Amino acid sequence: VGLDILREAIRARARGELEGFLEDYGPGEANEIRRAATPGIAFPTDKGALIAKIPPSEEIPGTPSSASTWEAHKDWILEGPYSLPESAVSSISRTTGDICSILDRSEDDRIYGLVVGYVQSGKTANYTALLARAADMGFTFVIVLSGVLNDLRYQTQVRLMRDLTG
Incomplete structure (x- = not known):
């Protein structure tokens, strides 16, 4: 995941709009972005x-x-x-x-x-x-x-x- 995409994903998550943000990506890439942007996943x-x-x-x-x-x-x-x-x-x-x-x-x-x-x-x-x-x-x-x-x-x-x- 690129740094710019990750920054945008974190901002979207902070606004409560992460799932909407991820709609532009395929399932595999969306899961990777979600994991990278979501704290607390070990x-x-x-x-x-x-x-x-x-x-x-x-x-x-x-x-x-x-x-x-x-x-x-x-x-x-x-x-x-x-x-x-x-x-x-x-x-x-x-x-x-x-x-x-x-x-x-x-x-x-x-x-x-x-x-x-x-x-x-x-x-x-x-x-x-x-x-x-x-x-x-x-x-x-x-x-x-x-x-x-x-x-x-x-x-x-x-x-x-x-x-x-x-």
């Missing part, structure tokens, strides 16, 4: 480290169906208005699959985990995908702790609701 770049008592297995539980929460979420992050690159979605799919394979084989009644990373490193994208997969596995109660500042908690809540319900 792009994971490295595979994370997984520390667990049980190593991940090759088999991921809960074979996805077209009606699964994970499949709907994956479609949303691939093709929705806040879409991520295929490489990021592939990384998220791989890492959350590893975690789910451990959760499925755990004998503990209570399971907990921690997501740690730099600002804008893909933490929310990863644990949102994990929540979608956990729902498909039958988990009915999940707690997300997202910080001590109310505005950050609210931001996380809005993003989770948006990304899990489309």
Whole structure:
């Protein structure tokens, strides 16, 4: 995306007219411009480290169906208005699959985990995908702790609701 186009897109976004601005571009280019002009969209770049008592297995539980929460979420992050690159979605799919394979084989009644990373490193994208997969596995109660500042908690809540319900 050229710098002039990006500047115009950011101005259009500030006026609430980004979607109208993007009508002049094809779907692929519009998504690229949207991603560049929209702050707060993280792009994971490295595979994370997984520390667990049980190593991940090759088999991921809960074979996805077209009606699964994970499949709907994956479609949303691939093709929705806040879409991520295929490489990021592939990384998220791989890492959350590893975690789910451990959760499925755990004998503990209570399971907990921690997501740690730099600002804008893909933490929310990863644990949102994990929540979608956990729902498909039958988990009915999940707690997300997202910080001590109310505005950050609210931001996380809005993003989770948006990304899990489309």
